Amino acid sequence: MTPAAVTPAAGDTTADVVVIGAGAVGSACAYFAARHGLRVHVVERGQIVSGTSSACEGNMLNSDKDAGPELELAKYSHALYGTDLAEHNALWEYERKGGIAVAATEAGAAGLAELTTRQRASGVEAIDLPADRLRDFEPHISPDLCSGAYYPEDAQVQPMLLAAHLLRLARGLGAVVQTGAEVIGFLRDGDRVTGVRTRIGEVSADAVINAAGTWSGSIAKLAGVKLPILPRRGFVLVTEPLPLTIRHKVYDADYVANVLSSDGGLQTSTVVEGTDSGTVLIGSSRERVGFDRTVSLPVMAEIAAKAVALFPMLASVKVMRSYLGFRPYSADHQPVIGPDPRAPGLWHASGHEGAGIGLSAGTGKLLAQSILGQPTDLDLTPFRPERFSV
Known part of the structure; x- marks a missing residue:
């Protein structure tokens, strides 16, 4: 399979559903719509998987979410990999590797214990670990930690393979995919959205899904509606290949707080995980700097220092490369999913920030x-787009 195998521009056309964006979320929307028998047309401004999904770690986590609607969506989405998507999991290297959150202070340990209590009440498998048990799970972890929590349900996929294969499967069900098709406007019948106008043609459809990631706010603006989705930059370091050293996704308890923070300034917290190829992925940082792609050595140095504090053996390991990406940040930290009554015919699937891979299937x-018009397996009310109208 080659991601470049997409349908070339063929002029104006008609579909049941147009999906704007060919990242993980847009690809999942395309696949499930096609699987439900709808005629699907995907339009992507660049190449497929060229945005956030190409610059992330592929995490599918329950552990970094507090009790509430997003956690319910995460559990639902994860469950689909054991049902609807199970036969395809090898294609995107699905691995239920488990995650471990750790606390370096007594205050952090107390906060983590409170979080796991709420998560267990919501049906998440979260196992509290005293300090003396952490090395049973991660032999190289720092001995100076106070406690941890083990989440056996946390999983990982290769995000670019996930999106590319979902698109391929959708194409097998009749979907059309066009790259280089930047949306520049909407077709309208009065207030109703009836399709999209791209730089290479028009596509008419009864439903248009805005799955444009960090550009979703701009797409919404073309339809005359407010959707405050902003880019939030993050860096990831990639080490030289190592023997199996780090077995799980491991992060400090500050990671959860940083995910939920609305602060636009720089925040860093430790996230470390090994890969099948032997490399170790090290994050994470969050900052709202627009689409500035400037490489920040101080930020990467801070990320590296925190990783060494968690795994001292990393001090002698070389960083092979780094990359950065932009997460689609929603002002209230909840995804935006569902129909937009302000522009009938327009639907949104965005604002997942760093959880888009894990939430994509459910979305x-x-x-x-x-x-x-079917009953949805989860109530979409908490994710309604019009909540930003006030």
């Missing part, structure tokens, strides 16, 4: 159900 299936 795609729920939108397909909603577009078809």
Whole structure:
């Protein structure tokens, strides 16, 4: 399979659903819509998987979410990899590797214990670990930590393979995918959205899904609606290949707080995980700097120092490369999923920030159900787009 195998521009056309964006979320929307028997047309401004999904770690986590709607969406989405998507999991290297959150202070340990209590009440498997048990799970971890929590349900996929294969599967169900098709406007019938106008042609459709990631706010603006989705920059370091050293995704308890923070300034917290190839991925940072792609050595140095504090053996390991990406940040930290009554015919699937890979499958299936007028497996009310109208 080659991601470049996409349908070339063929002029104006008609579909049941147009999906704007060919990242993980847009690809999941396309796949589930096609699987539900809808005629699907995907338009992507660049190449497929060329945005956030190409610059992330592929995490599918329950552990970094507090009790509430996003956690319910995460559990639902994860479950689809054991049902609807199970036969395809090898394609995107699905691995239920488990995650470990750790606390370096007594205050952090108390906060982590409170979090796991709420998560267990919401049906998440979270196992509290005293300090003397952490090395049973991660032999190279710092002995100076106070406590931890083990989440056996946390998983990982290769995000670019996930999106590319979902698009391929959607194409097998009749979907059309066009790259280099930047959306420059909407087709309208009065207030109703009836399709998209791109730089290479128009596509008419009863439903248009805005899955444009960090550009979703700009797409919404073309339809005359407010959607405060902003880019939040993050860096990841990649080490030289090592023997199996780090077995799980491991992060400090500050990571959860940083994910939920609305602060636009720089925040860093430790996230470390090994890969099958032997490299170790090290993050994470968050800052709202627009689409500034300047490489910040001080930020990467801070990330590296915190990783060494968690795994001292990394001090002698070389960093092979680094990359950066932009997460689609939502002002209230909840994704935006569902129909937009301010522009009937327009649907949104965005604002997942760093959880888009893990939430993509659930988002795609729920939108397909909603577009078809079926009862949705989860209530979409907490994610409604019009909440930003006030």
